[in-house]
Amino acid sequence: MQERRRERLDRGVKVRSDTIYAVSSAKEILFLVGPGLALVTVLLILPLILPPYWQKVLTIAGVYALLAVSFGFLANFVGLVNLGGAMFVGVGGYISGVLNSTLGLPPLLTIPIASVTGALLCTLLLLPCLPLRGVYFAVVSFIYPLATVMIISATGVWGGTDGIAGLNVLPNVWVNQYVIILVVLACMFALTRLVNHADIGLVFRGVKDNELAIRASALNVTWYKAQAVFISAAMGCFGGAYLTHLYGWVGMSLFAMDFSILPLAATVVGGTSTIYGPLVGAFLLVPISESLRSFGTLRIVFYSVVMVFCVVFWTEGIMNYLRRRYEQFERWVRV
Amino acid sequence: MSAKLILEVRHVSKSFGGIKAINDVSFNLRQGQILGVIGPNGSGKTTLNNLITGFIKKDAGQIIFKGLDISKWPAYKIADAGLARTFQIMRPYPTLPVYKNLVPPLYSPRARRTARGKLGDRGAVAIDILEEVGFERDARVPYKLAGTLPLGYLKRLELCRCLALRPELIVCDEIFSGLSMSEIASMIPLMERLQDEGITLIMVEHRIKELFKLANKVLVLNFGEKIAEGDSSDIFNDEKVKRAYFGGETTYVFK
Ligand SMILES: Nc1ncnc2c1ncn2[C@@H]1O[C@H](COP(=O)(O)OP(=O)(O)OP(=O)(O)O)[C@@H](O)[C@H]1O
Ligand SMILES: [Mg+2]
Numbered sequence A: 001m002q003e004r005r006r007e008r009l010d011r012g013v014k015v016r017s018d019t020i021y022a023v024s025s026a027k028e029i030l031f032l033v034g035p036g037l038a039l040v041t042v043l044l045i046l047p048l049i050l051p052p053y054w055q056k057v058l059t060i061a062g063v064y065a066l067l068a069v070s071f072g073f074l075a076n077f078v079g080l081v082n083l084g085g086a087m088f089v090g091v092g093g094y095i096s097g098v099l100n101s102t103l104g105l106p107p108l109l110t111i112p113i114a115s116v117t118g119a120l121l122c123t124l125l126l127l128p129c130l131p132l133r134g135v136y137f138a139v140v141s142f143i144y145p146l147a148t149v150m151i152i153s154a155t156g157v158w159g160g161t162d163g164i165a166g167l168n169v170l171p172n173v174w175v176n177q178y179v180i181i182l183v184v185l186a187c188m189f190a191l192t193r194l195v196n197h198a199d200i201g202l203v204f205r206g207v208k209d210n211e212l213a214i215r216a217s218a219l220n221v222t223w224y225k226a227q228a229v230f231i232s233a234a235m236g237c238f239g240g241a242y243l244t245h246l247y248g249w250v251g252m253s254l255f256a257m258d259f260s261i262l263p264l265a266a267t268v269v270g271g272t273s274t275i276y277g278p279l280v281g282a283f284l285l286v287p288i289s290e291s292l293r294s295f296g297t298l299r300i301v302f303y304s305v306v307m308v309f310c311v312v313f314w315t316e317g318i319m320n321y322l323r324r325r326y327e328q329f330e331r332w333v334r335v
Numbered sequence B: 001m002s003a004k005l006i007l008e009v010r011h012v013s014k015s016f017g018g019i020k021a022i023n024d025v026s027f028n029l030r031q032g033q034i035l036g037v038i039g040p041n042g043s044g045k046t047t048l049n050n051l052i053t054g055f056i057k058k059d060a061g062q063i064i065f066k067g068l069d070i071s072k073w074p075a076y077k078i079a080d081a082g083l084a085r086t087f088q089i090m091r092p093y094p095t096l097p098v099y100k101n102l103v104p105p106l107y108s109p110r111a112r113r114t115a116r117g118k119l120g121d122r123g124a125v126a127i128d129i130l131e132e133v134g135f136e137r138d139a140r141v142p143y144k145l146a147g148t149l150p151l152g153y154l155k156r157l158e159l160c161r162c163l164a165l166r167p168e169l170i171v172c173d174e175i176f177s178g179l180s181m182s183e184i185a186s187m188i189p190l191m192e193r194l195q196d197e198g199i200t201l202i203m204v205e206h207r208i209k210e211l212f213k214l215a216n217k218v219l220v221l222n223f224g225e226k227i228a229e230g231d232s233s234d235i236f237n238d239e240k241v242k243r244a245y246f247g248g249e250t251t252y253v254f255k
Helices: A026-049 A052-077 A085-103 A107-129 A134-155 A157-162 A173-197 A199-209 A211-216 A221-247 A258-270 A276-291 A293-313 A317-327 B045-052 B075-080 B098-107 B109-114 B122-135 B151-163 B181-196 B208-214 B232-236 B239-246
Strands: A004-010 A328-334 B005-016 B019-030 B034-038 B060-065 B083-085 B169-173 B200-204 B217-222 B225-230
Touching: A026 A052, A026 A173, A026 A276, A052 A085, A052 A173, A052 A199, A052 A221, A052 A258, A052 A276, A085 A107, A085 A134, A085 A157, A085 A221, A085 A258, A107 A134, A107 A221, A134 A157, A134 A258, A173 A199, A173 A221, A173 A276, A199 A211, A199 A221, A199 B098, A211 A221, A211 B075, A211 B151, A258 A276, A258 A293, A258 A317, A276 A293, A276 A317, A317 A328, B005 B045, B005 B200, B019 B045, B019 B060, B019 B200, B019 B217, B019 B225, B034 B045, B034 B208, B045 B060, B045 B083, B045 B169, B045 B200, B075 B083, B075 B109, B083 B151, B098 B109, B098 B122, B098 B151, B122 B151, B122 B181, B151 B169, B151 B181, B181 B200, B181 B208, B208 B232, B217 B232, B217 B239, B225 B232, B225 B239
Parallel strands: B034 B200, B034 B217, B083 B169, B169 B200
Antiparallel strands: A004 A328, B005 B019, B005 B060, B217 B225
16 A cells, blocks of 8 residues: 655755754745735735725734733733733723713823833732733733722712713824734734743743743743733733723723633634744634624634634644634645 | 851751641751752752742741841742752743743843843843853744743743842752753753852752762752761761662662
């Protein structure tokens, strides 16, 4: 009997050693940067061609993509699985809402202020849990948004269950879309560089995979976790502040579980070994979930099924799969 | 013997459940010395290393490093003070190229301090350190993924991670074990050079013959207790040590 075997070959760029590419022509450069360029182009063109309803969906998908990138960065490159992403959204949203309603600051100021101070606040709140590992950190972080909602509704602060309405809104639909898309792309590029090329990125990855070696290298693990949480929280708080000024309203729903769970699902679907995987996952999941809107909260079931499917049958996720197909080709050979 | 004391271990104990892994161990170490630590498997050598470097908490006792009581310090702070360690089970970053393995220690506050502001490109400094400990024989090795390295290089990489901190004392946990005779022979001059540079060494080893050539002083552990301490020839003739290695209770085979 003839046996056949599948063979995988690298295509495109030659690899000189395990980590160094030998780029020699424009074609090869295009091979390396092409996919990134395509992603950027598509996201920049979409607002121009989508019908108004889907423009809104795109805006929301952008917010979720930001949250997914923030979640994926912490989970995949620092080893902290944060199931309380809604905390970042809520804190950012309320800070900008309160600044806008009490001091009358414009969104141009409240959004950056909320991103930075909110991130500081969230980092301080999470500081006691940073020594916790794995599922313990996940569980504790999950409690934070739930507890905050209880506090707001029980004490009635910041408008209690009604929230604060009548806030300034962003000028128009173009600003809405392009602001969030540009911020998502900027975060994606900055984080990709950080985890792949920056020295501190290597420290973050060490914290995840090799904590003992990091401690033996005279590095304070908690301090680096705190820095990573700050980066992630700043993105989440930006998302919350942006939503506040998108709707001109801030309320308890910013602490809703969707903001914690969808980024997780997007990361699982998009693939866990890159920064852009979660981003692509979010831009796929949000529109699909939007078209299922008529099913109401049954949408959660949809996420769950997609997630379970990916976890069980397709652990590499979309982007890892596509990357593999892009970088290598397969053929059958006789043995 | 006029060099100043760099490390004082005073009545240190540690038990895991019912097992007394380290029981009331004390010793002193002077700057620039090499202390050999030997003992049968499970006698507590690695535990002693972990206790000195702060990776596990002691039940009792005190550790003084350069006159500072480091007993309650976290591991990273002890390393920051200049007390580095290697791991018996090596801890490389397997998916990173070898030289990038040294970027985290070079990123540490201690490395920046000791470089006095002229650290430059960390990748280049990393390559220099690797070459110092014998990676120069094959120029491609520093760029290979650490996960693909053979054992001998991994052991050296452990040592490099310590050297990146420019430490004053290094606790080496079995960096000779698993190496061939020729690999060990090439490591010995390296250890001697470190000693000449003024680095104090604690070497936990099973390879007694090679260790005794290097060590100024040897400490013997058995069942977590210090059963002997002295220079190599004293230890060789010590009755208790012979019993611990050949006696009925342990199954250790003298290599
Ligand atoms: N984390 C731990 N939990 C429970 N018991 C432990 C732990 N670490 C070590 N021990 C026990 O403490 C004793 C001493 O172990 P240790 O690893 O220090 O020995 P060792 O001298 O380094 O041995 P080897 O020569 O095999 O490396 C052993 O009985 C071991 O089983
Ligand atoms: Mg050991």
